[in-house]
Amino acid sequence: MASLAIKNLFHEKVRLVVTLTGIVFSVILTAVQLGIFQGFIAASTDIVGKSNADLWIVSQNVTHVEQGVEFSESNLYKIVEIKGIERAEKQIVSLGAQMKKSDGSDEGITLVGSDLDGGMGGAWNIVEGSLEDLKKPDAIFVDKLYAESKLGITKIGQVVELNKRRARVAGFTKGIRIFTSQPAVFTSFKNAQSFLNMREDETLYIVIKAVEGKNLDELKSEIAAKLENVEVLTRSELVYRQGIYWVIGTGAGITVLVAAALAIIVGIVIVAQTIYSATVDHIREYGTLKAMGATNFYLYRIIITQAIVSGLIAFVIGISVSLVISRISLEGTLAIIVNWQLVLALFVLTILMCCGSSVVAIRKATTIDPAMVFKG
Amino acid sequence: MKAIEVVNLVKTYGAGETAVHALKGVDLDVFESELLLLLGASGSGKTTLISIVGGILSATSGNCVIRGREIVGLPQSKLPKIRLENIGFIFQGFNLFPALTTQENVEIALDLKGVRGGKAKKRAAELLERVGLKEKLKTFPADLSGGQKQRVAIARALAGEPPIILADEPTAALDSESGRLIMDLLQELAHEQNRAIVVVTHDNRIFDYADRIVKIEDGRISKDESNEQTDAATWMAVPSASVNIPQTA
Numbered sequence: 001m002a003s004l005a006i007k008n009l010f011h012e013k014v015r016l017v018v019t020l021t022g023i024v025f026s027v028i029l030t031a032v033q034l035g036i037f038q039g040f041i042a043a044s045t046d047i048v049g050k051s052n053a054d055l056w057i058v059s060q061n062v063t064h065v066e067q068g069v070e071f072s073e074s075n076l077y078k079i080v081e082i083k084g085i086e087r088a089e090k091q092i093v094s095l096g097a098q099m100k101k102s103d104g105s106d107e108g109i110t111l112v113g114s115d116l117d118g119g120m121g122g123a124w125n126i127v128e129g130s131l132e133d134l135k136k137p138d139a140i141f142v143d144k145l146y147a148e149s150k151l152g153i154t155k156i157g158q159v160v161e162l163n164k165r166r167a168r169v170a171g172f173t174k175g176i177r178i179f180t181s182q183p184a185v186f187t188s189f190k191n192a193q194s195f196l197n198m199r200e201d202e203t204l205y206i207v208i209k210a211v212e213g214k215n216l217d218e219l220k221s222e223i224a225a226k227l228e229n230v231e232v233l234t235r236s237e238l239v240y241r242q243g244i245y246w247v248i249g250t251g252a253g254i255t256v257l258v259a260a261a262l263a264i265i266v267g268i269v270i271v272a273q274t275i276y277s278a279t280v281d282h283i284r285e286y287g288t289l290k291a292m293g294a295t296n297f298y299l300y301r302i303i304i305t306q307a308i309v310s311g312l313i314a315f316v317i318g319i320s321v322s323l324v325i326s327r328i329s330l331e332g333t334l335a336i337i338v339n340w341q342l343v344l345a346l347f348v349l350t351i352l353m354c355c356g357s358s359v360v361a362i363r364k365a366t367t368i369d370p371a372m373v374f375k376g
Numbered sequence: 377m378k379a380i381e382v383v384n385l386v387k388t389y390g391a392g393e394t395a396v397h398a399l400k401g402v403d404l405d406v407f408e409s410e411l412l413l414l415l416g417a418s419g420s421g422k423t424t425l426i427s428i429v430g431g432i433l434s435a436t437s438g439n440c441v442i443r444g445r446e447i448v449g450l451p452q453s454k455l456p457k458i459r460l461e462n463i464g465f466i467f468q469g470f471n472l473f474p475a476l477t478t479q480e481n482v483e484i485a486l487d488l489k490g491v492r493g494g495k496a497k498k499r500a501a502e503l504l505e506r507v508g509l510k511e512k513l514k515t516f517p518a519d520l521s522g523g524q525k526q527r528v529a530i531a532r533a534l535a536g537e538p539p540i541i542l543a544d545e546p547t548a549a550l551d552s553e554s555g556r557l558i559m560d561l562l563q564e565l566a567h568e569q570n571r572a573i574v575v576v577t578h579d580n581r582i583f584d585y586a587d588r589i590v591k592i593e594d595g596r597i598s599k600d601e602s603n604e605q606t607d608a609a610t611w612m613a614v615p616s617a618s619v620n621i622p623q624t625a
């Protein structure tokens with residue numbers, strides 16, 4: 001009888017509030033910790049993950065894109081004939097550039113230079129300025145996240161010194177994070193070459209867009225067969241390498257991962273404990289039902305209805321709060337990313353936990369102890 | 377006709393050194409239309425006996441036949457149906473669902489029987505009217521007196537139309553007037569509706585309602601007499617420990 005389940009739940013308001021608070025707290029804790037972890041992953045991989053490229057050609061043994069070594073652009077000409085390639089462009093990602101601040105000190109930046117017509121490698125999330133402006137010599141886009149705080153850049157037209165060269169701020173991006181907390185600076189491939197004093201016939205990366213429907217693994221081997229001393233990776237392979245290097249390799253992500261794992265465990269324990277005690281509180285009623293002839297199935301249905309309803313209410317509250325926290329965090333330096341995958345995973349986890357712990361509790365009632373129902 | 381037939385029933389809780397021999401071979405028949413009082417000192421095995429008869433506790437050995445059906449040794453999964461069709465329990469502590477109104481408390485018993493919706497509401501109202509609670513359909517248990525609560529519990533037990541009603545100390549928590557009201561009801565259910573009713577009690581105020589009084593002592597039936605043969609007063613006057621027990625074989 002579903003109504004007994006629901007009425008029991010709402011009968012004792014205090015108990016309900018306690019139960020919901022426990023679950024809401026667990027949902028928020030877990031969502032925020034896993035969100036921070038996702039923020040770490042995003043910061044370490046966005047420069048590859050957000051690119052529109054299907055394949056990246058990188059110098060050999062690259063563990064992360066910020067570490068690429070120059071190779072000849074002739075590689076680009078060797079592969080242009082390949083049918084499966086829709087577009088191939090040169091790309092630069094480097095964390096070796098320095099910007100001089102007004103106080104005379106240097107600030108390291110991550111410089112991204114790409115073919116602006118292709119739109120594969122950047123810039124993304126443009127909030128001020130246009131890509132046309134970025135094509136002009138010396139033009140750069142700076143990400144707003146650290147533009148003012150780290151570089152003292154506040155407006156378009158500001159002139160700054162980048163690797164001892166003059167650069168002019170032509171626009172801003174927003175929300176591009178780099179794992180090292182360096183400001184992200186975008187420019188054209190040509191500008192980046194000159195800021196980095198690279199030879200004109202060299203590049204750091206080649207990014208490739210495949211023809212619609214082309215099998216990427218096949219294309220990858222076709223390209224690799226034509227080139228020497230470079231590696232061809234799919235975007236997800238490179239994202240994975242990025243993630244492993246920054247999050248695991250540097251050790252920085254481990255603490256976040258441990259915190260996230262602890263949050264899951266604490267969340268599970270709280271939910272289990274809350275639902276378990278809420279169920280045990282009513283154990284005599286379940287025993288009575290059993291004595292009245294209710295089957296175990298009937299009891300399970302009541303218990304699980306209660307667990308799912310409390311889980312649902314608490315989840316909706318908890319996840320709403322988490323989404324607000326996430327939204328606010330994206331304005332600041334610590335990104336807490338709560339995406340739909342995380343929401344879905346937490347939903348399943350919450351409901352399973354609620355059902356699981358109530359079922360454990362109800363086992364007490366399904367084997368009735370007469371003393372329990374008969375005591376005065 | 378026999379509603380309950382108990383033969384050489386044994387119940388031992390636990391095993392080894394800590395084993396408690398709660399029932400040591402009980403024989404007892406209970407007939408339709410009979411109101412039987414089960415007496416005995418605390419710990420003598422009364423609750424254990426009616427729990428086994430009611431199919432919520434398994435026996436160690438012996439037989440217990442409920443309206444022709446042996447229930448000792450039946451798998452757990454078969455018992456709910458037997459309880460549903462044969463047994464109505466009444467408890468000392470009433471065991472009502474506090475979140476439900478009196479009417480809903482009765483409806484849930486009907487729900488177990490597959491009676492739902494408007495039909496269940498109507499039937500629940502009828503049952504509550506029968507126990508004199510017509511005015512209290514929408515009242516929650518917390519707002520009822522003990523006697524009223526027990527009457528709701530009886531209405532709930534009756535919802536399943538059980539041929540057997542097992543009551544453990546139904547009047548212990550009630551004042552004597554409420555207790556008598558409950559016993560009037562139970563007596564009517566036995567005599568006018570042919571139900572077999574077993575009432576476990578310490579309450580000497582209600583002895584005169586019994587058709588038969590059975591005494592259990594240390595896990596054995598020590599006395600089993602029709603109430604007409606005995607003066608109820610002798611049961612009251614003699615403390616259980618000093619009763620001269622004719623051993624039942």
Ligand SMILES: Nc1ncnc2c1ncn2[C@@H]1O[C@H](COP(=O)(O)OP(=O)(O)OP(=O)(O)O)[C@@H](O)[C@H]1O
Binds near residue numbers: 371397423
């Ligand atoms: N679950 C159990 N485990 C172990 N021993 C038990 C259990 N339930 C009852 N007993 C023991 O079995 C014996 C009979 O208990 P039972 O509850 O049947 O007595 P009772 O006649 O109903 O007593 P009371 O009048 O106090 O309710 C007692 O010694 C009791 O301690």
Ligand SMILES: [Mg+2]
Binds near residue numbers: 374423424
């Ligand atoms: Mg007892």
